[in-house]
Amino acid sequence: MLLISACTNEGASTQAYGADPKLPEPERGLLPSMKIAEPEAWGNQKPTVPKGYTITAIATDLKIPRQTLVLPNGDILVAEGRGGSAAKLKPKDVIAGYIKAQGNTKVKGGNRLTLLRDADGDGVYELKTVFAENLNAPYGLAFASNTLYVANQDELVSFAYQPGQTKAGGPPKSIAKLPSEINHHWTKAMTISPDGRYVYVGIGSNSNITERGMEAEVDRALVWQIDVQTGAYKPYATGLRNPTALAMHPETGQLWSVVNERDELGPDLVPDYLTSVREGGFYGWPYSYWGQNVDPRVMPQDPKKVAAAIKPDYSLGSHVAALGLDFSRPTMGAAFAQGAFVGEHGSWNRANPVGYKVIFVPFANGRPSGAPVDFVTGFRDGEGKTRGRPVGVTVDPRGALIVADDLANTVWRVAPNR
Secondary structure (H helix, E strand, O other), X not given: OOXXXXXXXXXXXXXXXXXXXXXXXXXXXXXXXXXXXEEOOOOOOOOEOOOOXXXXXXXXXXXXXXXXXXXXXXXXXXXXXXXXXXXXXXXXXXXXHXXXXXXXXXXXXXXXXXXXXXXXXXXOOOEEXXXXXXXXXXXXXXXXXXXXXXXXXXXXXXXXOOOOOOOOOOOOEEEXXXXXXXXXXXXXXXXXXXXXXXXXXXXXXXXXXXXXXXXXXXXXXXXXXXXXXOOOEEEEEEOOOOEEEEEEOOOOXXXXXXXXXXXXXXXXOOEEEEEEOOOOOEOOOOOEEOOOEEOOOOOOOOHXXXXXXXXXXXXXXXXXOEEEEEEOOHHHOHHHOOEEEEEEOOOOOOXXXXXXXXXXXXXXXXXXXXXXXXXXXXXXXXXXXXXXXXXXXXXXXXXXXXXXXXXXXXXXXXXXXO
């Protein structure tokens, strides 16, 4: 695949995309480059979408919407919350935390699920109601066999669900505890197997590159496979620094993930990526990146692990902070019928910001097959004003992309004009 460097964001011209990106030499410094996102209200403006598509805000005034799920009857569930409790280790962590906080919403996380309903199918969601509350930073959502699965930051739980239900019938049932000590990366991404037997949960690392020691990384930087009937779990794949979204390819049944890679090696390292996730596979963290590129900061090294590291399938560019993933359907229109939508939350540690958009990666025969295409843009302008930051992306089978925006606390709907 040819290297592509033609995305529209300022600074993207130095980024490499695709299956074989040309990686620069690492750059080390006292502090990484940082750029504050300057939040500003949308007002009368909206994000930009391709010609032939319309974007609509279908829910506003939410409490940090992260991921969404479209139920069989068309209702949308929105997971709202903010987690994490990691203490700052070094002065640079305090500085970075301050920088990042400037670009985040000041709204308190809802720790809840909100249900949206469009009763007559006209694209206007007349009902917005709390489906379940008193959760603990819910993030990953999945559904099968009249059961709703929710990945809190500390526990996988489930709710019995009846078609048309607008409120949970009781408290959630615990299925399995999830690693939550420290929770440097707290989000627990999730998807479900085609037969509904297993959920796959992404568990991020507790550091950038093991600053807290390897003992803090037990059951971290991996994907768990959990039996929803028994709660039994096992590592499905390892060495994934922060798998922030998971999805099953609708034709092949293959598990895919977007992964946020390590920081402090320069503005163009290390690429965040989209990859298939192989059972038993090791993807490099912390010892190496993009296959066998050794990270010399990690001691002691493990040459056998490095030799076994799988190179990811597709570079998304460095520091784009991909947090959303879903596969398209023909109902999204011919130009976007086969491929993956990726929500990019946007960089904070880069002088020239990247991300802050939703892209489309075309697929053919179950694999990425071309350059990324901008699908939803305009979240950040050339003056640094940031009106939104996309997180989860979910394809509604009826023909729409649902985008959670956790800065504007809005859920957007992008649909082909009909």
